[in-house]
Amino acid sequence: MHKLSVILLLVLLGLNLRPVMASIGPLTEYLLQSWHLSYSWISLLNGLPIVMMGLGALSSQWLLSRADLRRLLALALIVLGISTLSRLLNQSPASMILSSIVAGLGIALVQAFLPIVIKRQWPAQTASLMGMYVSAIMAGAAISAALAPQILHTSNIAWALGGWGLLAVPTLVLLLWLVPAMPHTAAANAKVTLKPGRFCRLAGFFGLGTSGFTCMLAWLPPHFIDLGYDATTAGLALSLLSTTEVISGLLLSQLAARSPDRRPWIMLALLLAIAGILCLNAGAQMAWVGVILAGCGVGALFPLSLIACMDHLEDAQSAGILTANVQGVGYLIAGASPILAGMLRDALHDFSMVWLGLTLIFIITMGLGWGFDPKRYALHIRR
Structure with missing residues (x-):
């Protein structure tokens, strides 16, 4: 029962x-009409939180x-809940x-601290539990x-x-019930770290890969509206994307x-992403195939x-940091990514160059990811 409670907490x-x-995203057209502003301004609502997620982390x-x-x-959860409820x-x-x-900022701190808890409490199940947690993130986007x-x-x-801020209330109750106190003195410093070159490779890989996620989160519904669909259908396109992300993230992370x-x-993940992005540029019917891929x-x-990233270091605190x-x-x-995409949409009046740019980004990400050979991880550790 305790294990199920932990999974419920990670999902919440x-x-x-x-x-x-x-x-x-699904409300972009409503906000544009209400505010009389451009796509560049709307892009700040998705771009700035992501920048704060970086600074907070x-x-x-x-x-x-x-x-x-x-x-x-x-x-962190209280900050996120109150800011959303505002x-x-x-x-x-x-x-x-x-x-x-x-x-x-609230999102950043939850995402920074939770992997430490998972790695420390359940080291043998880190990959499995991380997959469930990240899949729940994408389920939240879908819903x-x-x-x-x-x-x-x-x-x-x-x-x-x-x-959506009301979700924070039951989550906070369960968090305070299940997560034990963890003295800050034990979490102050990483015992081991990585050499700068490997850190930059990991950061670049995560950043470029996440660019695709954040850009589609922001601009997939407006793209479907450009293709002639209404706002409800455009929202369902993003929901389909996120639902597919949940299933794929859970399945492939477990494998x-x-x-x-x-x-x-x-x-495999990057090849599917590239194929999907190319389909988004191939017309209204192929766009649905692109969403799934x-x-x-x-x-x-x-x-x-x-x-x-967490595979590189055995120590829970070091891996979490x-x-x-x-x-x-x-x-x-x-x-x-979403900010530049919004500017491109204002300048070119469609998203075609946005999707082509993401294709190039994913190709570069493939080169970075191929360097993650676990047999060579020890060569990149700095003690």
Whole structure:
């Protein structure tokens, strides 16, 4: 029963981490009409949280040296919940951007601290539990993308954007019940670290791979609207993408957990992502095929990126801090993706160059991922 409770906690935590961003895409046309602003402005609602996810992750080691891990996780969840709920009260551009920034910080800290808990408490099941947690993140995106237009039609924009913050309440209760106190003195410093070259490779791999996830999260619904679909159907396209990501992320991460060499699965994920992106550029009918293929690729790539990162170090604290720092730099890279894509959409009036750019990014990511040979990990450790 305790194991099931732990899985429930990981699922609830994951569900909290994307609705603040995923609910924006299906509502883009409504926000554009209400605010009379451009796609570049809307892109800030997805780009700025990702930048804050990077900055927050980079600050996590400093925070870990000063506070109990359970308290930090609870505080991060409270920050995320309150910032999301604030959208119930105000949906002006300034307040929405501010809530996005604060929510991004909360998301960053949850994502930085939780892998430490997983690696420490269940080292033999790290890959499996990480797969479940990351799949829940994408499930949160799927649910919010599908329901946001429906909530707008049946209720109002406030609940469509801000009601997701209520998820934080049961999650916080379960977190405080299941996660024990962890003295900050034990989490202050990494015992071992990686050499700079390997760290940069991991950060670049995570950042470029996550660019595809963040860009599609922001701009897949507007792309489907450009193809002639209505907002509800566009939201369902993002929901289909996220649902496919959940299934693929869970399945491939479990398969990859059976072998210490994750590279075959990483290459498969990237090839699927590239095929999907190319289909998005091939017309309205092929776009649906592209959603499924891209979802399979990107959905698997996200958990595999985190698993490959944590594989490098055995010590739970060191692996957790490494993962947080890799996410920090990686999210700073990925945060530019939806913003640049919004600017391209304003300049060119469609998303074709956005998808071609992502194809090139994934090809580069393949080159970086092929270097993750577990037999050579020891050569990259700096003690």
